[in-house]
Amino acid sequence: MKRKHYPSDISREQFEQIRPLLEGARKKTRPRRQDLYDIFCAILYLLKNAATWRALPGDFPAPSTVRYYFDQWSRIPEEESQSLLERALKKSGGARAQEKRAAALDELLHRGRAKRQEHGYGAGERI
Numbered sequence: 001m002k003r004k005h006y007p008s009d010i011s012r013e014q015f016e017q018i019r020p021l022l023e024g025a026r027k028k029t030r031p032r033r034q035d036l037y038d039i040f041c042a043i044l045y046l047l048k049n050a051a052t053w054r055a056l057p058g059d060f061p062a063p064s065t066v067r068y069y070f071d072q073w074s075r076i077p078e079e080e081s082q083s084l085l086e087r088a089l090k091k092s093g094g095a096r097a098q099e100k101r102a103a104a105l106d107e108l109l110h111r112g113r114a115k116r117q118e119h120g121y122g123a124g125e126r127i
Helices: 012-023 036-049 063-074 084-092 095-118
Strands: none
Touching: 012 036, 012 084, 036 063, 063 084
């Protein structure tokens, strides 16, 4: 299905530069049913528009799918200082766009961490 182009989208050429980085986050168990380009563009849409997960337009993959990949890509490995998503955002666009996306990503990640701490969860364990 061909989807509508949004201002937050990056080109396929830009995405091909970061595809190997994003594909490495998931074990190769079975073929993907969703295009990673559409998922990455959905995350960019959320970051640019400060939208909620349920407010994703219908031509993007399901919000639960986008959220799954967002969670996978936004984890910070112990040996790294940045998440996969932060590194992909830096590689994907211009400096000004990167700053805006990074600020939106920080806000979104901070909200999630604050909720987990408020409810007594930290690093997947009950506190």
